[in-house]
Amino acid sequence: MRETWRWYGPFDGITLPQITQTGAAGIVTSLHEIAYGEIWPQALIAERNAEIKAAGFTWDVVESLPIHERIKKGEGDLETLFANYRQSMANLAAEGIKTICYNFMPVLDWTRTDLKSPVSGGGTCLRFSAPKMAAFELHMLGRDAARDDYSADTIAAADVWFQASDEAMRADLLRSIMSGLPGAFDRYDIPQLREVLATYDGISRDDLRSNYKRFLQEIIPTAQELGMNFCVHPDDPPRDILGLPRIVSNADDIAWIMDAFDAPENGLTLCSGSLGANPINDVPDIARRFGDRIHFAHLRNVAKDPDGSFEEAAHLGGDTDMVALVRELLNAQAKRGVTIPFRPDHGHDLLMDDQIETQPGYPIIGRLRGLAEMRGVIAALG
Incomplete structure (x- = not known):
């Protein structure tokens, strides 16, 4: 190889x-x-x-x-x-x-929700958190149909995360989700993402x-x-x-x-x-x-x-x-x-x-x- x-x-x-x-x-x-x-x-x-x-x-x-x-x-x-x-x-x-x-x-x-998730022994990694993704879809995008895509336990965890989050945490979540797009094009804010x-x-x-x-x-x-x-x-x-x-x-x-x-x-x-x-x-x-x-x-x-x-x-x-x-x-x-x-x-x-x-x-x-x-x-x- x-x-x-x-x-x-x-x-x-x-x-x-x-x-x-x-x-x-x-x-x-x-x-x-x-x-x-x-x-x-x-x-x-x-x-x-x-x-x-x-x-x-x-x-x-x-x-x-x-x-x-x-x-x-x-x-x-x-x-x-x-x-x-x-x-x-x-x-x-x-x-x-x-x-x-x-x-x-x-x-x-x-798509990831965390770009700097701690790992055992030191260092960080990329992570996809189903509860944070559900919180993004339900509470930030307002996509209520997402309730059909996640388990009840995941939705409950999403609600807890969102209620405990502040604007900086939500902005970091959006930035993390957008980071999978390489180059200089197609970064979206919430209204733009809803539109696309x-x-x-x-x-x-x-x-x-x-x-x-x-x-x-x-x-x-x-x-x-x-x-x-x-x-x-x-x-x-x-x-x-x-x-x-x-x-x-x-x-x-x-x-x-x-x-x-x-x-x-x-x-x-x-x-x-x-x-x-x-x-x-x-x-x-x-x-x-x-x-x-x-x-x-x-x-x-x-x-x-x-x-x-x-x-x-x-x-x-x-x-x-x-x-x-x-x-x-x-x-x-x-x-x-x-x-x-x-x-x-x-x-x-x-x-x-x-x-x-x-x-x-x-x-x-x-x-x-x-x-x-x-x-x-x-x-x-x-």
Whole structure:
């Protein structure tokens, strides 16, 4: 497996020379400064690629080439958006970048309620608290239908949290939920979030699937022509939130996607943390089942609570058997004769990590610990 590292370019407080010290060989990045739906200019791709090469790396994976919300909603004339997406693909391929990780999550990417939750022994981690998310939906957004999405005990805990909270705590909760969106676009306050959520009113799970299938039909043939691999990232968290359907949350969802356009180029980003947060998922079994379509892997671990809450665990310390998972990934790449790139995902903030301003969940020391642990597992199994 090939070691890579996610780098946020101009938005990242971690520099390429610092990443060199991790031992990773490849970079995973995106042009986060470009608005969703716009064409990625080849000149800008070439400039970023040259910067990465000058530091001694290769640009192995694009994460992500974002999908405009209108495509997810199937809204209006989409031909220009599809054409722009295909042109961005062609511009990336012209620079030798052939793997694209993306997601089909409506409105938000990964969602957490706490960015600095303490962990045993020191340090902090990302956490998703079901009661705090319920408090946000019920009391801050005023989405009363959310009462159907949480247990009575979770709603009671949400009421207690909200009644004890002040404006600063509520503002921090909103900031945490918005922090999963990378780059410079689409941060919402409460009125804006209500407005964008309203644009999804009436869009069902089946509707979202239909719009996703159209996306695959528009895009995968171009990927085939360009020799590119597309790999969808699972939902994070792998459950409906904010009244929005999530359709990449379990093995059945993945099977539907693979069948919606049955071609090797239509593949999966195996994110062990996202899938691992769903109690029904056996992550090593998912890797075994879909090994012929995994083009990229995010390796991290989570520890789950019975109420649906979870937090980022140490890479070898959560609920997923990471040794079994890595064994399945090594088997998959051996069968296919390929090398699967992976990156250590969401690490704990450790030691001096709080002194570097970077994206939440992406510290250098915490991820380096995860990379070292995964490197050891791979070496032992290899």
